[in-house]
Each structure stands twice: as structure tokens, then as C-alpha cells.
Amino acid sequence: MAASTRAGVTLTGISKTFGDFTAVQPLDLTIPQGSFFALLGASGCGKTTTLRMIAGLEQPTTGRVVLGERDVTALPPHKRPVNTVFQSYALFPHLDVFDNVGFGLRRRGVKSVKKQVEEVLELVELGHLARRRPSQLSGGQQQRVALARAVVNRPEVLLLDEPLGALDLKLRRQMQLELKRIQTEVGITFVHVTHDQEEAMTMADTIAVMNAGQVEQLGAPVELYENPKTAFVANFLGQSNLIAAEIAGTGGSDLLLRVGDAKLTLPRARTHAGSTAVGARVLAGIRPEKIAMVARSEEAGIPAGRNRLTGTVVDTSFTGVSTQYVVNSPWCPELAVFAQNVERDRFAPGTEVVLHWDPEHTFGLDGHQDIDAGTGEGAL
Secondary structure, eight states, X not given: OOOOSSEXXXXXXXEEEEXXXXXXXXXXXXXXXXXXXXXXXXXXXXXXXXXXXXXXXSOOSEEEEEETTEEOTTSOGGGSSEEEEESXXXXXXXXXXXXXXXXXXXXXXXXXXXXXXXXXXXXXXOGGGTTOOGGGSOHHHHHHHHHHHHHTTOOSEEEEESTTTTSOHHHHHHHHHHHHHHHHHHOOEEEEEESOHHHHHHHOSEEEEEETTEEEEEEOHHHHHHSOSSHHHHHHSSOOXXXXXXXXXXXXTEEEEEETTEEEEEEGGGEEOSOOSTTOEEEEEEOGGGOEEEEGGGGGGSOTTOEEEEEEEEEEEEOSSEEEEEEEETTEEEEEEEEETTSSOOOOTTOEEEEEEXXXXXXXXETTSOTTTTOSTTOO
């Protein structure tokens, strides 16, 4: 089920302070009804506090929370049409799967408990385990029970607070696909808090990247990855090579950059620099997987018009799918290059190389930003 154009959640001027500490700076956010929305950021960025304000577990210092067309800012949690799934599943150990899922329905006096529970257990593919206790289930199965218990109430909004954090890597990736499937089938608005970039990009229709209590950039996963607007987003969402450069001139729809003795071409349309005047400082960005690499002796074979930098391989790491290289360039230390393992030949440390890439893959950021922003906790 595709997301509608109607708002599922609207936050207007919402903020939260604890004494002298501002956890969430005033922000406006509209989450489309029926969409899968992710709040992504490192620990302490304000994402969980934002989620808790939607749930009613924290009272906003300023601003309003609207679900659909209803202002719920003053309502307590139990009167809001939301359910929350936490990292700790909080299942009742003395109840089996069926009764855990049906618990909320029975408390509300719903008559068709059996039918609704059976339907939602089939949705999460646990119908065959309905009479098992939580202690007899794997972590992934327990997570599905917690999800079923929340979904069976058919809330307008389902809030997920790091729901996959306790699972191992392989199971977490499997559950990412399952969560997206379930959300698509039930059509409920999902708001998912995570510090895991891969998790957000795999599941979300829209991602809000949060940093220091505010939204740094908002958009579809592909848009954020391919066209980051700040150094923080470029570094936090995946990995980027940011190269300090200076604008040397223009050429048609491109900016011409100077990097030491080298020259690079940057599409003006992919530039989010503070200034595009000659002499302005720019961070030229290129993702590691967009770069090709050849030995210096083979430089003549590089097609004309490619951006290129010379350097020396200082480290290699075989990851199975790719080989990851670290290349020191006179103008940019520790450039990362990811090469798919199609060829068996690999470059050894000490090899003199030329890095080259399509100028269209370059993006430009304001050169006055911290080039290392977003490379700390939580970054890939």
C-alpha cells in the first residue's frame, strides 16, 4: 500500500529541553500517512526524544503533535492512537504467543479476538507457534510477537524504537525486509528510530537525519545518499571522500576546482556550497564505490574528461564482495576506494595509482564545514 498525500503525523515547532540541555531544537516535520519514516542519528541526537513526544511519553517544551487531523499534544499516551515497539520486547512470560498478542484486545473488550489474533499471527508468519511461550522462541520470533501485539490494535501510527538492536546481524537484515513487508501490507504509518544507516535505507520511504537536536537533511534514501547537503550527512550516511578544494572557474554547467596541482570538475547542480564565486572554498565529495583505480603505468588508458587524482595505496581490506583500499594522495590523505571483486588482481600497499571517476558523481559542499563531521559514533 503506497503512502497517501495526507499527513499521518505533523510536528509543528516541537522542542524539548531538560533544564539547561536542549534535546530537540524546534522542528517542523510532516510524515505522510501510510509511509515508513525513519529518524536516523547517533546516540544523543534527539531522535528517541522526538519519538517519545509523539507517543506522549514526553511532554514537548514547545510545539504541537497532530496525528491525522487531531491535536494530541495534551493527551496522555493511552488516549493516543499509537503503539510502540521497543528494543526490549516486554512480552508476558507466563502467556503464550496467542494470549500475548490478544492481551490488548481483551482489555478493550473486543469480541472477535480469536479472528484478529489469528490474522495478525499469519501476517508475521507465526501462526504455527501460537501456543508457545516467549522463552521457547528465538529473538527474531519474539520481536515478531511484539510487532504483532502492536499491529493487532490497528493504531494510526506505529512507533519503533531501535526494535532490531538486540538481534544479530544476519537476523537483523532478515527482519528489516520483514518489517517493510508488514508495513506495506497493513498500511499503517511507521515511525522508526535507529542509528543504523543500512537499516534506515533498507526500510524507509523517507529518512530524517538528525544531529544535535535538529534535522540535518530530510529525503528519500537515494536522494540523501547521492546528494548530501552537509558534511555530516555525507559522512554519517555511508562513507564519503571529502576533498578540500577551491573554485578556480566555471565551464558551462560545471564548476572547475583546484586541488593542489590537480583540477576537478563539479556539476553546479550538485553543489551546496556557501558560495560558487572564484576563490571560494568547497568540499568536493565522491563516494568510494564510484571511484576506479589503475596503476600509474596505465594512466594513458583513462578516458578523457574524467576527474583524477594520483596517490599511493597504503592499506587493503578484503571483505568478500569488494576490496577496500586506502590511498594517500598529496591533496587528500586516506582516500577510500571500494572495488568489486570481479578481477582477481589486487593492488598491494605501496603501489602508485591514479584514481578516476565520472565528474557527474561528484557533489560539492560548503568548504567551511568540519570535514570530519559525522565520522564518529554511529557512522558506517
